[in-house]
Amino acid sequence: MIYHLVEYFKQIGIDIPGQGLFGYLSFRAIAAFTTALLISIFAGRRIIEWLQKKQIGETIRDLGLEGQMQKKGTPTMGGIIIFISLIIPVLIFGDLTNIYTILLLISTAWFFFLGFTDDYIKVFKKNKDGLSEKKKLLGQGAMALAIGLAVCFSDQIVVREDVSADSRIETSVEQVDMVKSTKTTIPFVKDHEFDYKWLSPFKGAMGWYCKWAIYVLMIIIVITACSNGVNLTDGMDGLAAGTSAIVGVVLGVFAWLGGNIVNADYLNIMYIPGSGELAVFMSALVGALIGFLWYNTYPAQVFMGDTGSLMLGGIIGVSAVLIRKELLIPVLCGVFFAESVSVIMQRTYFKYTKKKYGAGRRIFRMAPLHHHYQKEGIPALIQRPAKALPEAKIVSRFWIVGIILAVITVALLKVR
Numbered sequence: 447m448i449y450h451l452v453e454y455f456k457q458i459g460i461d462i463p464g465q466g467l468f469g470y471l472s473f474r475a476i477a478a479f480t481t482a483l484l485i486s487i488f489a490g491r492r493i494i495e496w497l498q499k500k501q502i503g504e505t506i507r508d509l510g511l512e513g514q515m516q517k518k519g520t521p522t523m524g525g526i527i528i529f530i531s532l533i534i535p536v537l538i539f540g541d542l543t544n545i546y547t548i549l550l551l552i553s554t555a556w557f558f559f560l561g562f563t564d565d566y567i568k569v570f571k572k573n574k575d576g577l578s579e580k581k582k583l584l585g586q587g588a589m590a591l592a593i594g595l596a597v598c599f600s601d602q603i604v605v606r607e608d609v610s611a612d613s614r615i616e617t618s619v620e621q622v623d624m625v626k627s628t629k630t631t632i633p634f635v636k637d638h639e640f641d642y643k644w645l646s647p648f649k650g651a652m653g654w655y656c657k658w659a660i661y662v663l664m665i666i667i668v669i670t671a672c673s674n675g676v677n678l679t680d681g682m683d684g685l686a687a688g689t690s691a692i693v694g695v696v697l698g699v700f701a702w703l704g705g706n707i708v709n710a711d712y713l714n715i716m717y718i719p720g721s722g723e724l725a726v727f728m729s730a731l732v733g734a735l736i737g738f739l740w741y742n743t744y745p746a747q748v749f750m751g752d753t754g755s756l757m758l759g760g761i762i763g764v765s766a767v768l769i770r771k772e773l774l775i776p777v778l779c780g781v782f783f784a785e786s787v788s789v790i791m792q793r794t795y796f797k798y799t800k801k802k803y804g805a806g807r808r809i810f811r812m813a814p815l816h817h818h819y820q821k822e823g824i825p826a827l828i829q830r831p832a833k834a835l836p837e838a839k840i841v842s843r844f845w846i847v848g849i850i851l852a853v854i855t856v857a858l859l860k861v862r
Contacts (some may be wrong), residue, residue: 449474468539471702475725478535479733486531488735493530493606494741494748497521502569520746523565524738525754528687529558531734536727544723545602546768550761553589557760559598559825560585561752568752578751583670586760590669593764594662605629605770606707610656624719626659630770631716634692635860638715640773668772672763673756675782678789680755683746684739685816685841690758691735691835692848694780696855697762698728699767713859723771731761744838778855781848816840 459837472746498521532554540547564576566699566741570594577585597603605627632640642664643657703709705722738754741747762779766772776783792813800806808826810818818826822834 447542449541450543455777470565471705471722471725475698475702475729478539478726481535481538482531482730482733483737485534486527486734487740489530490524490527490737490741490748490850493527494521497523497748501745506665512582513795517746517749520749522569522749522751523562523753524748525558525565525750525752525757526744527741527748528734528738528750529554529755530759531737532727532730532845535730535733540726540732541723544720545596545600546721546724547727549593549596549763549768550724550727553593553760553764554757556589557586557757559752561754561756564752564756582674582756586670586673586756587666589760590666590763591662593669594769596667596769598658598662601626601739602720603768604719606719610748618839623803626705628657628714628814630773632773633861638859652819664772664780665767668767668775669760669763671786672766672775672779672782673759675786676759677752677755678780679784680750680752682820682841683744684742685744685844686758687739687750688845689842689848690762691732691739692845692852693779694728694732694735697769697771698725698732698763699856700771701725701728701765704769715859716770718769724765724769744841762790774855774858777851777858781844783815785816788818789813816844 449468452462452465455465470805501525502521523656536547536551542548542551560577560582565581566577567573603626604624606624618749628642630642630692631638641657642661643653645660646653646656648656654845676686676690679689701721701724703713704715704718705720707717707719710717736760738750742750763772764777766775766778771778791809795809796806807825810828811821811824811826812818817833818828819835819840820837822832
């Protein structure tokens with residue numbers, strides 16, 4: 447709102463000291479980060495007190511994990527803190543006419559509502575299962591499909607090709623070609639580009655429809671997988687929030703680089719006009735998460751619940767798609783990816799061995815993966831580490847792995 451107010455003052459000739467700063471993406475990103483951080487820290491305490499007053503506490507199933515039952519009654523639905531701390535700075539400092547900002551705001555609200563509904567059923571309806579898996583997948587898939595169709599049909603979502611400007615000279619938008627494209631970013635190949643039309647078995651008009659259908663299907667898979675991945679990771683104090691903050695930093699950097707024609711030309715990466723505005727959004731997200739971690743680190747004073755985890759995963763998936771970095775997700779979001787794969791492997795192997803031997807066997811002591819390190823004394827194929835690790839150590843090591851994967855992902859920009 448302030449951004450648009452300043453732009454309006456410029457148009458009518460009113461000169462306010464410092465208004466030129468709002469024309470810089472970097473300034474608005476820093477302002478959004480700072481505002482989100484302060485809101486999260488100061489409003490967070492009030493929200494936690496309100497959750498405690500309403501007795502919105504976490505229901506804990508006894509899985510025999512150390513310190514697990516001590517968390518019973520800890521306020522949940524803390525994703526409300528993240529949501530408020532994120533939305534307000536974006537509305538203040540973001541460009542609300544930008545298609546990328548609009549899509550992320552809509553998807554954030556949608557996934558927040560989906561997670562809030564799930565938590566509401568668990569807490570107030572006393573149904574520990576919450577929304578069924580089918581309903582969750584339907585809700586996630588519906589928004590993912592909407593994002594895919596927007597990427598497919600919106601004239602504002604384009605990439606620019608044949609950028610030949612010298613990296614030291616700012617080239618005007620008119621000097622490059624604006625096209626609708628199914629290209630995305632992939633490492634280890636020339637120009638870091640992969641076109642989904644290469645997967646189409648058809649050519650001509652049928653090939654055009656087929657390539658966009660493949661692209662939209664991939665978008666649905668990526669967004670749904672990210673949302674569920676963060677949801678599965680949210681099982682220890684600070685784990686999901688800290689890892690998401692690391693991912694948010696990298697996505698913000700990618701958005702800023704890909705949305706600037708000079709930087710895109712210098713790094714030889716895809717230039718996506720307008721996508722730099724996502725740097726403001728991701729800065730606000732990181733600020734909100736760091737503020738939330740003030741209360742969520744071990745021992746947690748509040749849990750984000752599905753209200754936060756489904757929303758965070760949705761934001762990560764949507765932003766990765768919009769800046770054409772969805773194929774880097776398995777590396778950048780390696781922690782989320784490993785958590786999801788561990789659950790799939792555990793369920794599949796358990797069902798297979800139960801059918802074959804009459805009794806189910808495990809690959810991990812417990813899934814998702816973070817609980818494997820927290821449990822001991824259960825027969826499983828993988829028995830390392832020999833002893834259970836403290837929760838705080840597991841979370842810290844997962845953060846370290848997340849940082850390493852983030853550095854690798856950024857480095858892949860220069861690997862051909």
